[in-house]
Amino acid sequence: MVYFRSKNFGIMDFSRECFQTVYQNKHGIDSLYITKIGVLLASEQKAIIVKNESEEQETKIVGKFDRNVTCVATDGDLIACGDESGQVRVVINRRNTLRRYCEHTARINELKVNERMVISCSDDMTVKVFDIGKQESVWTVSDSNDYVKGIDVMDGVLYSGSYDGHVNGYILDRQERVFSYDSRCKVSKVCGLGGFRVAFSCLNEVRVIEANDCGEVEEIGKSMHIKEVTGMKYYEGRLYTSSLDASIRVFTKDLVMISKVRTRYGILSLNILDGVLWIGLVDGQIQKLQKEKEQVKKRRKVYKKSVDDLEDEIDVEVVKSLKKKYDAVEGKLNRYEYKRSMMGAIRKRDMQEIFAVMSYIQEKREFEHAFLDLDRGALGEVIDAMTEFFSIKEFIPIFIECFEEICSQYERDICDDRRLSSKMEVLAGVIDEEIFFQEENLRTISLLECFQADVC
Template sequence: MPIFKPLNTRIYKKPNKVVTPDVIYWKKLGDPVLVKEFGPIDYIDFSPLEPHHFAVTCSVRVQVYNPITKLVVKNLSRFRENAYGATFRNDGKLLCSGSAESVVKLFDVSSKSLLRLFKGHTAEVHRTFFVEDRPQIISYSDDKSVKVWDISTEKEIVTYSEHTDYVRAGAVNPIMPDITISGGYDGVVKMYDARVGASILTAQHDAPVESVLFLPSGGIFLSCGGTDIKIWDMMGAKLLGSVSQHHKTITCMRLASDNKRLLSGSLDRHVKIYDTSNFEVVHTLTYPNSILSLGVSRNDDTVVAGLVDGLVCVSRREEDKEEDEAKKMSSFKYNAKKTTLQPTADLVVSSTEMGIQAKYDRKLKKFQYNKAFETVMASYVINKTPHVTMTVLQELQRRKCLHRVFEQLEHRYMLLLLTFFVRGISDVTFSRPLIPMIHMFMDIWESKLDTLPLEIVKKVIELSHMVTLENDILDQFSVLEGSLQMIVAASRASETPKDPLQKLNLMPSEEAQKKLVLNLT
């Protein structure tokens, strides 16, 4: 007896996404561990030294976490008001932070003691950074100014006051420490030179700037604000390009993978990962709420996102299973004296696999077509797996029994079928095979509509409206296709040669001309 072959319901599934090396690389990040804080996470910064602790600035404290245990190892709470933008020095021993107290504070990470207090701002200080290889700190404040401080004397070195709104973003050039940029809520990015003591460049971002970033070469910088990331050349503030992959405000940017990848976090709950060579998106990370801050460890082992609801999402890279097995095998000590292998005969076990058949397959196997139809007309099947309903309808049509099933329809199943028709007629996947089924249904019941319940008649009228709407859309596409063909024809006409003989293909080719000359000679 031949084995019954079940229906193939996979034909309507969407094609699999292309798996790239970047997708594999970033998929190795494990599920994020959620740590709850007391307020929105303002800033996250990783220590450059192993084990790469990260500082989370939130509410009235700065907490230093261990990325492996996800536990707090240091708690800097010398704040009376909110703390902002805590960052590590390049040796990981010192940490500076702004605050709502209009001061900049410098801490010793190991002892948690407050070393310096820089006073001079008149409003909240949201971003602070150490200057590479110099005993200086740069602060960016809501008083529309940027200040450079000397750590040893706590004195202000220079002040730049050229913004007209809050300054909430800044960065120091990694190659030239004298160069720094600031981004303000006035939609302007300013570049300053400490040797001149004033602004040397202005770039118009045209949206409140949330974050700025230098690329490692130092000649290109990025600014993000609104839904755009803009790429600027430092020489002349020339706009090199603009990237718009988010649909809500971009709040933070970070470099990763040895500065070959750029990460941007947004209020749309997504972190986009770009290739810095062409700024194309190579992967996307999704989080449960809007993202305010982002941090990436130097070796990409840990990615931390700070959310607006006070959650810190810590994603740690998982080691490959093959590497783990290799380590176990290398650590396993084999003792040949204690272990003896006894020869055994081969044992063949016969097994028969019994697949579980779907309910509609069992009905089709017994030629119970009406019951197979009723099985796939359940509301949960139509809503969750419409491709199964479509497959069974096509199988009934192939067996030439769909006409008989439609003639014997009960009113409740007729209403469900019409609902499926209304939903599927506008779906490109289902519309083509549904058209002959709708014709068949209307041929059977068109003359009996006056005997049907009012709700079924309303559903037929709705189906008629949907068909009319689809026809109008097709007409519009036909008009658009004609217009495009005219444009293509005009462009081809403009590329035709000016010589009328070449246009008519009457001009002989070079080989034909040579043969003609040889024949004449």
């Protein structure tokens, strides 16, 4: 006989504890840049810098606008800000306005700046290139038929992505378009990867394409987050992506996932400076990824309080949850209310409780009853939770049984409902990625063991 006790089924996810909060804003952080002296961010009608060296989180206002600031960018002493009205302002030495451009007629979505130029994209369907030494733009790109949401510059190539589905590449010096690719979906972010290879996002998808010298485009790969992709950054040969699903994924240039980490809230923006990852969250927090030594120190402290003997894992450890007592859940499960307990845990998004409840249901062999007569909304919630937590190895055998049960009971519902079909497609992609990721890990470990054996 298996009796439910929350201390018997517990899981601790250290990947959520590796971020350190450095600032709390009143509103979500849609745009941030990291400088040597602090964090530059957009906050309502102001662009502000939060100084790193200040223990009291001293802030300095860079510029005030009549409308909300939508994006910021920086390079050295230059700071560029854009707002909802279409105004672009260039500030020098964090206080003096050097240029003010009012050529755009709608919201500024993204900015790029260097010592010579500022490049902006807007909901007025244009991209504009401004020479900082001049009072007006030197080039306007108007190839798009919808909002231009993302731009990037790498190796003298300007990339743009718009809601009409097109990703375009231009040679800046020649002011000439060299390729155009129709993705057939709304493009919100673009990120150059070198040469004519570029990554871009469509809702929750991440894709990589590459153009040749003749302008012909080849699709290199595709991956998926659970929710909309909100940030992309290429750093030292790796592509970093963030999402509203509260995760960051790391890919090679060929879009092979090599790592991922989660935080507690949806991510709106990300940036990297000197190897440190910074993120802006929907709840207004700015967080940075703790250094490896800080993470190890924190983990050891938790280990001593939790258990005596642990497996050597990097991100996730299974521990006895001695402190949490899910008395209400225990009562429901002891009354055979499997479905109600499962859905309650899933809606809370409490990983400890989800693991405890579903482990119990698995041991009781009651998944058939737990999944009986779910409406399509509840089924979608279950699939979302499976997608979010599938990468945690302790969940994999549980979710495999859940997946089989869902396919057995709801195959027709999934085929008839486009939303459920899309969710199952995302889950299938996550499963494929995770299996490939684990296989690569095992292959690497095997090669290492063989090498060590040869040395001995």
